[in-house]
Amino acid sequence: MNRSLLTGPNNETMTRGWRSLFLPRVTKQSLHVYGSEAAVQKECDRQRETSSWVIHPFSAIRNYYILLMLVLTFLNLLAIPIGIAFLDSEHHFRAWEIFNLFSDTVFVLDILVNFRMGVITDQKVILQPKEIRHHYLKSWFALDLISAFPLDYIILIAKSFEEHSDTSSFSASKLVRVIMFARIFSLARLLRVSKLWRFFTEWEQVSNANMEAVRLILRIMGLFLMILLLCHWNGCIQFLVPVLQEFPEHSWVVRENLTNATLGEQYSVAVFRALSHMIGISYGSAEPPSDETELWIVMTSMVSGALMYTMMVASIAAMMTNGDAPAKAFRSKMSQLEDYMTYRKLPRELRTRICNYFQARHQGKWFDEEDIFKLVSRPLREEILNVRCANVLNSVPMFRNRDANFSNAVLLKLRREVFQEGDLITHPNAPGDRMFFVERGRVLVTTATVQAELCDGDCFGELCLLNKGHCTAMVQATSLVRLYSLSAGSFEEVLQGFPEIREELYQTAHERLRV
Structure with missing residues (x-):
């Protein structure tokens, strides 16, 4: 520790x-x-x-x-x-x-x-x-x-x-x-x-959190807001053109007697006129456009209305077909897990803990990491693992400043584990066959003489890794904790290729046991 x-x-x-x-x-x-x-x-x-x-x-x-x-x-x-x-x-x-x-x-x-x-x-x-x-x-x-x-x-x-x-x-x-x-x-x-x-x-x-539901809600809200803003801007442009022309007699503003109307009345009629063009109900008034400028404004509104329909259809289609694939896979696995728990009639509290664990472990995304690692070469796997957990490994004295080949070989043997608050990670007299590296979270280590809290970057169980003895401490998660574990068997396989490091580590372990 x-x-x-x-x-x-x-x-x-x-x-x-x-x-x-x-x-x-x-x-x-x-x-x-x-x-x-x-x-x-x-x-x-x-x-x-x-x-x-x-x-x-x-x-x-x-x-x-x-x-x-x-x-x-x-x-x-x-x-x-x-x-x-x-x-x-x-x-x-x-x-x-x-x-x-x-x-x-x-x-x-x-x-x-x-x-x-x-x-x-x-x-x-x-x-x-x-x-x-x-x-x-x-x-x-x-x-x-x-x-x-x-x-x-x-x-x-x-x-x-x-x-x-x-x-x-x-x-x-x-x-x-x-x-x-x-x-x-x-x-x-x-x-x-x-x-x-x-x-x-x-x-x-x-x-x-699982962002897919939030992302879908934001897309719908964004689409709705975009349509409203398109109508808003279109209505303002409808009124701006007669303003720039200083309200000619043939303009729609004069025909609707809005020249000296209140701001609210002018804006309401302009937006209604724009919306009428966009959804193809009418020209927005009893008469067609009176001049070339007004005609182009009406045609622009109609085109923007067609664009609005296209945007709505395209957005809805994208929401239905271009969803987040890892999130969909996660939901599918989650649904399968819930069906299993219902079929086996598991208690409600246990179901909640299983669902919380599944969410914490995969964080709303489903990736088969072992399968992904098979798709890339060994050097690429080593680079990926170096990015993910090299800092965790270097925080432990027995692995610090070691040969890069040895460190990479150890990284390939690490396994990611997640424990929820209150879970027992190890308990006294249990077989000590692995070492743990704390990535995120807190654990409480309790022995007969001392009690200590470990958090990010700490480790425990290193002596069990070398001596394959029994655990002498109880380690319990005090929060959601993400760990990397290294089994004694996997570590022994790595040490076979590095005899000098193997001899040094075992000698250090025997000296610590004598103390």
């Missing part, structure tokens, strides 16, 4: 002061990545040593910040088309202008914040500012820069210049129209919707 009794994280230290908002919290996601509360506390210590001004991906302040950005992005999604098409009065325009200036400011600041925001990559957290900067510049920086272009500040400066200059009324009117048309380019801010995908991807990386 590597370590004596470990104490849990000092909650008072983690929550003391505003700086604790930058540190990771103990949540389901952080426990899945780090394995235990003690490991989360170590991550807090690592961040304090790295930089106190880096926002950790599992910190409280990042959750608040993400919520702010998502709400602001959604408001932009709704407000920008309405502001461009409908808000022509000075009171409404100023409110919309203030909102846009605030959004531009927040999005520009967001770029700066991202240079100090920790990054999750392959269940690893990057906290070094230089690495964060390099990762951000290579990934999302260009898209964020385009979407955060401060167009409204430029419009404000242009308007201020126009108000203080001695331009003719024609030039002033032309400038106002150009400014109004330029506001359309503020739709580039809607590129910030990509943040929603980024956050969902990160959540999926660190979550051990």
Whole structure:
């Protein structure tokens, strides 16, 4: 055993002061990545040593910040088309202008914040500012820069210049129209919707839940929201064209007596008209389009309606046929397991424990790892196992700094095991035929003289591995724990090819027994 009794994280230290908002919290996601509360506390210590001004991906302040950005992005999604098409009065325009200036400011600041925001990559957290900067510049920086272009500040400066200059009324009117048309380019801010995908991807990386149901719900909600937004934007464009033409007498706005109507009435009729075009009920009014411009707007609405139908059919077909294959296989195995438990009339509590174990072991995905390993060469298998569990092996003194061929041979013999909270892993006087490496979780080791808690990176049973004796300690899982086991028989097979290491290890074991 590597370590004596470990104490849990000092909650008072983690929550003391505003700086604790930058540190990771103990949540389901952080426990899945780090394995235990003690490991989360170590991550807090690592961040304090790295930089106190880096926002950790599992910190409280990042959750608040993400919520702010998502709400602001959604408001932009709704407000920008309405502001461009409908808000022509000075009171409404100023409110919309203030909102846009605030959004531009927040999005520009967001770029700066991202240079100090920790990054999750392959269940690893990057906290070094230089690495964060390099990762951000290579990934999302260009898209964020385009979407955060401060167009409204430029419009404000242009308007201020126009108000203080001695331009003719024609030039002033032309400038106002150009400014109004330029506001359309503020739709580039809607590129910030990509943040929603980024956050969902990160959540999926660190979550051990079955994501298929959540993904399906999000797809349905996304499809429904996209249809609503398509109708919303289409209605705003329907009204924007007559606004740019200064409401000609033959326009549909004048025919419907909406020139001086309220904002709510104008918007409702415009969306109804757009929806009528999209679903092919009518032109949206009693008369057909009155001029060429209105005709093209109607045809565009009809085409967008056809696109909406195509998108609905394609999305539904994709949901039905292009599901997650490993998740489907997992559900099939889960259904088979439930049928078996029902057929054998197993008690309800036992059924629950079996289902929880199956979920924890496979995490919502079914892969036949042995079959996958048969598909690749031995060097590739060794590389895969080095990525997965080399750190676990190197944390044990008897395997540390060994020949790479010996380490790879041992890695090929490791077997992954999962124990639930309360499970007995070993008990006194039981045959000791294997050694265990703790990947994630906590176990309690109890002997006649000592009691110790082990967690990520620890091991136990190394003497039994060499001497094939009986266990002298009771080891019980105190949380969901993922282990790698190495049987004595498999280890003996490895040692046959490395006689020098075999002699050294057995000599060390005999010396420890004499002590």
